[in-house]
Amino acid sequence: MLRVKQGDPAAFAALVDKYKQPVMNLVYRTLRDATEAEDLAQVVFVQVYKSAPRYKISAKFSTWLFTIARNLCLNEIRRRSRHPAESIDAPRPEQEDQPLRQFEDKGTFSPPESLLHGELEKKIQQALAELPENQRTAILLCRQEELSYEEIADVLGCSLSATKSLIHRGRETLKEKLKPYLRSGAWRESK
Protein backbone atom coordinates (compact mmCIF):
# COMPACT_ATOMS: atom_id res chain seq x y z
CA MET A 1 0.00 0.00 0.00
CA LEU A 2 2.96 2.31 0.66
CA ARG A 3 4.06 1.74 -2.94
CA VAL A 4 0.52 2.49 -4.12
CA LYS A 5 0.68 5.74 -2.12
CA GLN A 6 3.81 6.60 -4.08
CA GLY A 7 1.90 6.00 -7.32
CA ASP A 8 3.28 2.55 -8.24
CA PRO A 9 0.73 1.04 -10.70
CA ALA A 10 2.24 -2.47 -10.46
CA ALA A 11 1.74 -2.48 -6.70
CA PHE A 12 -1.84 -1.37 -7.17
CA ALA A 13 -2.46 -4.13 -9.73
CA ALA A 14 -1.06 -6.65 -7.25
CA LEU A 15 -3.43 -5.36 -4.56
CA VAL A 16 -6.40 -5.63 -6.90
CA ASP A 17 -5.41 -9.17 -7.86
CA LYS A 18 -5.10 -10.20 -4.25
CA TYR A 19 -8.35 -8.70 -2.99
CA LYS A 20 -10.70 -8.79 -6.00
CA GLN A 21 -12.23 -12.14 -5.00
CA PRO A 22 -13.05 -11.36 -1.36
CA VAL A 23 -14.36 -7.92 -2.33
CA MET A 24 -16.50 -9.41 -5.10
CA ASN A 25 -17.84 -12.05 -2.69
CA LEU A 26 -18.90 -9.40 -0.20
CA VAL A 27 -20.35 -7.03 -2.80
CA TYR A 28 -22.11 -9.76 -4.75
CA ARG A 29 -23.76 -11.29 -1.70
CA THR A 30 -24.84 -7.83 -0.53
CA LEU A 31 -26.24 -6.55 -3.83
CA ARG A 32 -27.29 -9.93 -5.25
CA ASP A 33 -26.68 -8.79 -8.80
CA ALA A 34 -23.55 -9.98 -10.61
CA THR A 35 -23.33 -7.06 -13.05
CA GLU A 36 -23.88 -4.41 -10.39
CA ALA A 37 -21.47 -6.23 -8.09
CA GLU A 38 -18.78 -6.16 -10.78
CA ASP A 39 -19.27 -2.45 -11.35
CA LEU A 40 -19.30 -1.65 -7.66
CA ALA A 41 -16.22 -3.78 -6.92
CA GLN A 42 -14.46 -1.80 -9.64
CA VAL A 43 -15.55 1.44 -7.98
CA VAL A 44 -14.22 0.12 -4.65
CA PHE A 45 -10.72 -0.28 -6.08
CA VAL A 46 -10.83 3.06 -7.89
CA GLN A 47 -11.83 4.63 -4.57
CA VAL A 48 -8.91 2.85 -2.88
CA TYR A 49 -6.54 4.32 -5.47
CA LYS A 50 -7.97 7.80 -5.12
CA SER A 51 -7.89 7.66 -1.32
CA ALA A 52 -4.42 6.11 -1.13
CA PRO A 53 -2.76 9.44 -0.15
CA ARG A 54 -5.08 9.61 2.87
CA TYR A 55 -4.40 6.00 3.92
CA LYS A 56 -2.87 5.78 7.39
CA ILE A 57 -0.30 3.08 7.93
CA SER A 58 -1.76 2.45 11.39
CA ALA A 59 -4.90 1.03 9.75
CA LYS A 60 -4.79 -2.50 8.38
CA PHE A 61 -5.29 -2.41 4.63
CA SER A 62 -7.95 -5.15 4.48
CA THR A 63 -9.99 -3.43 7.21
CA TRP A 64 -9.82 -0.17 5.28
CA LEU A 65 -10.68 -1.91 2.01
CA PHE A 66 -13.70 -3.76 3.39
CA THR A 67 -14.92 -0.59 5.09
CA ILE A 68 -14.87 1.19 1.73
CA ALA A 69 -16.59 -1.79 0.08
CA ARG A 70 -19.29 -1.94 2.74
CA ASN A 71 -19.95 1.81 2.67
CA LEU A 72 -20.32 1.77 -1.12
CA CYS A 73 -22.68 -1.22 -0.85
CA LEU A 74 -24.78 0.63 1.74
CA ASN A 75 -24.89 3.70 -0.53
CA GLU A 76 -26.09 1.49 -3.37
CA ILE A 77 -28.76 -0.11 -1.16
CA ARG A 78 -29.93 3.37 -0.11
CA ARG A 79 -29.97 4.50 -3.73
CA ARG A 80 -32.05 1.45 -4.66
CA SER A 81 -34.51 2.13 -1.86
CA ARG A 82 -34.94 5.70 -3.15
CA HIS A 83 -35.41 4.45 -6.73
CA PRO A 84 -37.06 1.04 -6.30
CA ALA A 85 -38.14 0.88 -9.96
CA GLU A 86 -34.50 0.57 -11.00
CA SER A 87 -34.00 -2.61 -9.02
CA ILE A 88 -35.15 -5.06 -11.67
CA ASP A 89 -33.62 -8.00 -9.84
CA ALA A 90 -35.54 -7.49 -6.64
CA PRO A 91 -37.34 -10.69 -5.59
CA ARG A 92 -40.98 -10.90 -6.58
CA PRO A 93 -43.44 -12.56 -4.17
CA GLU A 94 -44.19 -15.43 -6.55
CA GLN A 95 -40.48 -16.12 -6.93
CA GLU A 96 -39.42 -15.93 -3.33
CA ASP A 97 -38.19 -19.49 -3.30
CA GLN A 98 -36.05 -18.91 -6.37
CA PRO A 99 -32.46 -17.70 -6.18
CA LEU A 100 -31.97 -14.22 -7.56
CA ARG A 101 -29.33 -15.16 -10.06
CA GLN A 102 -27.56 -18.35 -11.01
CA PHE A 103 -23.77 -18.33 -11.20
CA GLU A 104 -23.94 -21.14 -13.74
CA ASP A 105 -25.28 -18.73 -16.35
CA LYS A 106 -22.09 -16.68 -16.30
CA GLY A 107 -19.44 -17.56 -18.82
CA THR A 108 -16.75 -16.36 -16.45
CA PHE A 109 -17.76 -18.75 -13.70
CA SER A 110 -15.72 -21.89 -13.35
CA PRO A 111 -17.14 -24.32 -10.84
CA PRO A 112 -14.26 -26.50 -9.70
CA GLU A 113 -14.20 -24.92 -6.24
CA SER A 114 -17.94 -25.11 -6.05
CA LEU A 115 -18.55 -28.25 -4.09
CA LEU A 116 -22.13 -27.48 -3.14
CA HIS A 117 -24.68 -27.97 -5.86
CA GLY A 118 -28.40 -27.91 -6.40
CA GLU A 119 -30.99 -27.34 -3.80
CA LEU A 120 -28.74 -26.97 -0.77
CA GLU A 121 -26.63 -24.27 -2.41
CA LYS A 122 -29.74 -22.36 -3.47
CA LYS A 123 -31.13 -22.55 0.04
CA ILE A 124 -27.91 -21.25 1.56
CA GLN A 125 -27.71 -18.38 -0.91
CA GLN A 126 -31.31 -17.51 -0.19
CA ALA A 127 -30.94 -17.78 3.59
CA LEU A 128 -27.87 -15.54 3.48
CA ALA A 129 -29.65 -13.04 1.25
CA GLU A 130 -32.51 -12.81 3.72
CA LEU A 131 -30.30 -11.93 6.68
CA PRO A 132 -30.10 -8.29 7.80
CA GLU A 133 -27.18 -6.56 6.10
CA ASN A 134 -25.01 -6.22 9.21
CA GLN A 135 -25.44 -9.88 10.19
CA ARG A 136 -24.69 -11.05 6.64
CA THR A 137 -21.63 -8.79 6.34
CA ALA A 138 -20.33 -9.97 9.72
CA ILE A 139 -20.70 -13.62 8.71
CA LEU A 140 -19.12 -13.07 5.30
CA LEU A 141 -16.17 -11.14 6.76
CA CYS A 142 -15.77 -13.96 9.27
CA ARG A 143 -14.91 -16.18 6.32
CA GLN A 144 -11.94 -13.92 5.60
CA GLU A 145 -9.47 -15.59 7.91
CA GLU A 146 -7.26 -12.53 7.55
CA LEU A 147 -9.69 -10.45 9.59
CA SER A 148 -9.85 -10.72 13.35
CA TYR A 149 -13.07 -10.08 15.25
CA GLU A 150 -11.69 -6.66 16.26
CA GLU A 151 -11.13 -5.80 12.61
CA ILE A 152 -14.60 -7.02 11.61
CA ALA A 153 -15.94 -4.78 14.39
CA ASP A 154 -13.99 -1.87 12.88
CA VAL A 155 -15.50 -2.49 9.44
CA LEU A 156 -19.00 -2.71 10.89
CA GLY A 157 -18.44 0.28 13.15
CA CYS A 158 -19.59 -1.48 16.30
CA SER A 159 -18.10 -3.02 19.42
CA LEU A 160 -16.45 -6.42 19.61
CA SER A 161 -19.26 -7.91 21.68
CA ALA A 162 -21.90 -6.46 19.32
CA THR A 163 -20.04 -7.99 16.37
CA LYS A 164 -19.96 -11.42 17.96
CA SER A 165 -23.60 -11.05 18.82
CA LEU A 166 -24.40 -10.19 15.17
CA ILE A 167 -22.54 -13.28 13.97
CA HIS A 168 -24.22 -15.47 16.57
CA ARG A 169 -27.70 -14.23 15.70
CA GLY A 170 -27.07 -14.55 11.99
CA ARG A 171 -25.78 -18.08 12.38
CA GLU A 172 -28.72 -19.04 14.57
CA THR A 173 -31.08 -17.83 11.83
CA LEU A 174 -29.13 -19.74 9.19
CA LYS A 175 -29.14 -22.91 11.31
CA GLU A 176 -32.88 -22.58 11.79
CA LYS A 177 -33.52 -22.14 8.07
CA LEU A 178 -31.13 -24.89 7.05
CA LYS A 179 -32.07 -27.25 9.85
CA PRO A 180 -33.43 -30.01 7.59
CA TYR A 181 -30.19 -30.05 5.58
CA LEU A 182 -27.92 -29.86 8.59
CA ARG A 183 -29.84 -32.71 10.27
CA SER A 184 -29.91 -34.90 7.19
CA GLY A 185 -26.18 -34.44 6.67
CA ALA A 186 -26.74 -33.31 3.07
CA TRP A 187 -23.73 -31.01 3.38
CA ARG A 188 -21.52 -34.04 4.06
CA GLU A 189 -22.80 -35.82 0.94
CA SER A 190 -21.99 -32.83 -1.23
CA LYS A 191 -18.31 -32.87 -0.23
Add this chain to the structure above:
Amino acid sequence: MKDPVYNQLREQSWRRKLTDAEEAELRAWLAAHPELRADWEAEAGLSEILGRLPDAPVPTNFTARVLQAVERESAAASPARVRSWKSWRLLLPKAAMAAMAIGFGLLAYQHYQTEKRVELARNVAAVSDIVAASNPDVVRDFDPIRRLGQTPTPDEELLAWSWLK
Protein backbone atom coordinates in the same frame (compact mmCIF):
# COMPACT_ATOMS: atom_id res chain seq x y z
CA MET B 1 -23.46 -19.50 25.25
CA LYS B 2 -22.96 -22.23 27.82
CA ASP B 3 -19.35 -22.33 28.84
CA PRO B 4 -16.33 -20.08 28.24
CA VAL B 5 -14.31 -22.97 26.79
CA TYR B 6 -17.14 -23.99 24.46
CA ASN B 7 -17.78 -20.37 23.49
CA GLN B 8 -14.14 -19.74 22.68
CA LEU B 9 -13.88 -22.88 20.56
CA ARG B 10 -17.12 -22.06 18.81
CA GLU B 11 -15.99 -18.50 18.01
CA GLN B 12 -12.71 -19.81 16.65
CA SER B 13 -14.59 -22.30 14.47
CA TRP B 14 -16.65 -19.44 12.97
CA ARG B 15 -13.45 -17.92 11.55
CA ARG B 16 -11.22 -20.89 10.75
CA LYS B 17 -10.68 -24.61 11.09
CA LEU B 18 -9.75 -25.62 14.62
CA THR B 19 -6.17 -26.67 15.23
CA ASP B 20 -5.43 -30.24 16.35
CA ALA B 21 -4.99 -29.07 19.92
CA GLU B 22 -8.31 -27.24 19.83
CA GLU B 23 -10.00 -30.29 18.28
CA ALA B 24 -8.69 -32.44 21.11
CA GLU B 25 -9.88 -29.92 23.66
CA LEU B 26 -13.30 -29.88 22.00
CA ARG B 27 -13.58 -33.66 21.95
CA ALA B 28 -12.77 -33.79 25.66
CA TRP B 29 -15.25 -31.04 26.39
CA LEU B 30 -18.04 -32.73 24.39
CA ALA B 31 -17.33 -36.03 26.13
CA ALA B 32 -18.07 -34.26 29.40
CA HIS B 33 -21.11 -32.43 27.94
CA PRO B 34 -22.81 -34.84 25.54
CA GLU B 35 -26.01 -32.74 25.58
CA LEU B 36 -24.23 -30.13 23.44
CA ARG B 37 -23.00 -32.54 20.79
CA ALA B 38 -26.01 -31.87 18.53
CA ASP B 39 -25.51 -28.12 18.88
CA TRP B 40 -21.87 -28.47 17.95
CA GLU B 41 -22.75 -30.69 14.97
CA ALA B 42 -25.06 -27.97 13.65
CA GLU B 43 -22.36 -25.29 14.18
CA ALA B 44 -19.74 -27.38 12.44
CA GLY B 45 -22.12 -28.21 9.59
CA LEU B 46 -22.97 -24.55 9.02
CA SER B 47 -19.30 -23.53 9.09
CA GLU B 48 -18.55 -26.26 6.57
CA ILE B 49 -21.37 -25.16 4.27
CA LEU B 50 -20.40 -21.48 4.47
CA GLY B 51 -16.79 -22.37 3.85
CA ARG B 52 -17.71 -24.20 0.67
CA LEU B 53 -19.96 -21.52 -0.78
CA PRO B 54 -18.84 -20.85 -4.34
CA ASP B 55 -16.97 -17.63 -4.93
CA ALA B 56 -18.73 -14.85 -6.79
CA PRO B 57 -17.79 -14.68 -10.46
CA VAL B 58 -14.89 -12.33 -11.21
CA PRO B 59 -14.15 -11.54 -14.86
CA THR B 60 -10.64 -12.50 -15.92
CA ASN B 61 -9.97 -8.94 -17.09
CA PHE B 62 -11.18 -7.38 -13.83
CA THR B 63 -7.76 -6.03 -12.79
CA ALA B 64 -7.15 -4.59 -16.28
CA ARG B 65 -10.53 -2.88 -16.16
CA VAL B 66 -9.81 -1.38 -12.76
CA LEU B 67 -6.46 -0.06 -13.99
CA GLN B 68 -8.16 1.45 -17.04
CA ALA B 69 -10.76 3.09 -14.83
CA VAL B 70 -8.01 4.51 -12.62
CA GLU B 71 -6.18 5.87 -15.68
CA ARG B 72 -9.40 7.46 -16.94
CA GLU B 73 -9.98 9.05 -13.54
CA SER B 74 -6.43 10.38 -13.41
CA ALA B 75 -6.64 11.72 -16.97
CA ALA B 76 -9.94 13.40 -16.23
CA ALA B 77 -8.67 14.86 -12.96
CA SER B 78 -5.37 16.28 -14.32
CA PRO B 79 -6.75 18.61 -17.07
CA ALA B 80 -9.44 19.74 -14.69
CA ARG B 81 -6.77 20.67 -12.16
CA VAL B 82 -4.71 22.46 -14.85
CA ARG B 83 -7.84 24.19 -16.16
CA SER B 84 -8.78 25.29 -12.72
CA TRP B 85 -5.24 26.66 -12.08
CA LYS B 86 -5.23 28.45 -15.44
CA SER B 87 -8.59 30.03 -14.82
CA TRP B 88 -7.34 31.18 -11.41
CA ARG B 89 -4.28 32.73 -13.05
CA LEU B 90 -6.54 34.61 -15.48
CA LEU B 91 -8.87 35.73 -12.75
CA LEU B 92 -6.12 36.86 -10.40
CA PRO B 93 -5.47 40.37 -11.96
CA LYS B 94 -9.20 41.02 -12.17
CA ALA B 95 -9.62 39.98 -8.56
CA ALA B 96 -6.72 42.26 -7.56
CA MET B 97 -8.28 45.22 -9.43
CA ALA B 98 -11.63 44.57 -7.79
CA ALA B 99 -9.99 44.36 -4.37
CA MET B 100 -8.15 47.67 -5.01
CA ALA B 101 -11.36 49.40 -6.15
CA ILE B 102 -13.17 48.17 -3.06
CA GLY B 103 -10.25 49.34 -0.91
CA PHE B 104 -10.27 52.83 -2.44
CA GLY B 105 -14.03 53.03 -2.08
CA LEU B 106 -13.77 52.14 1.60
CA LEU B 107 -11.01 54.70 2.16
CA ALA B 108 -13.05 57.43 0.42
CA TYR B 109 -16.12 56.59 2.45
CA GLN B 110 -14.09 56.61 5.66
CA HIS B 111 -12.60 60.01 4.73
CA TYR B 112 -16.05 61.42 3.99
CA GLN B 113 -17.35 60.15 7.34
CA THR B 114 -14.38 61.71 9.16
CA GLU B 115 -14.89 65.05 7.42
CA LYS B 116 -18.56 65.00 8.31
CA ARG B 117 -17.79 64.31 11.93
CA VAL B 118 -15.18 67.12 12.07
CA GLU B 119 -17.65 69.61 10.60
CA LEU B 120 -20.34 68.58 13.03
CA ALA B 121 -17.91 68.94 15.93
CA ARG B 122 -16.91 72.43 14.66
CA ASN B 123 -20.58 73.51 14.53
CA VAL B 124 -21.28 72.20 17.98
CA ALA B 125 -18.22 74.04 19.29
CA ALA B 126 -19.39 77.33 17.71
CA VAL B 127 -22.86 77.03 19.21
CA SER B 128 -21.47 76.17 22.59
CA ASP B 129 -19.18 79.28 22.40
CA ILE B 130 -22.21 81.53 21.81
CA VAL B 131 -24.14 79.92 24.61
CA ALA B 132 -21.17 80.27 26.94
CA ALA B 133 -20.67 83.97 26.03
CA SER B 134 -24.31 85.04 26.51
CA ASN B 135 -25.29 86.78 29.79
CA PRO B 136 -28.76 86.14 31.21
CA ASP B 137 -29.15 89.95 31.75
CA VAL B 138 -29.07 90.44 28.01
CA VAL B 139 -32.32 88.60 27.57
CA ARG B 140 -33.99 90.01 30.69
CA ASP B 141 -35.98 92.79 28.79
CA PHE B 142 -36.39 90.62 25.72
CA ASP B 143 -40.21 90.53 25.80
CA PRO B 144 -40.83 94.34 26.21
CA ILE B 145 -38.31 95.01 23.46
CA ARG B 146 -39.97 92.49 21.20
CA ARG B 147 -43.38 94.12 21.86
CA LEU B 148 -41.98 97.54 20.83
CA GLY B 149 -41.89 96.32 17.29
CA GLN B 150 -45.62 95.58 17.42
CA THR B 151 -46.76 99.22 18.25
CA PRO B 152 -48.69 101.12 15.49
CA THR B 153 -46.66 103.25 13.08
CA PRO B 154 -46.68 107.05 13.90
CA ASP B 155 -49.02 109.37 11.94
CA GLU B 156 -46.54 111.29 9.80
CA GLU B 157 -49.05 114.08 8.88
CA LEU B 158 -49.80 114.84 12.51
CA LEU B 159 -46.12 114.91 13.25
CA ALA B 160 -45.57 117.41 10.44
CA TRP B 161 -48.32 119.73 11.75
CA SER B 162 -46.92 119.64 15.25
CA TRP B 163 -43.54 120.47 13.88
CA LEU B 164 -44.88 123.49 11.88
CA LYS B 165 -46.56 124.87 14.94
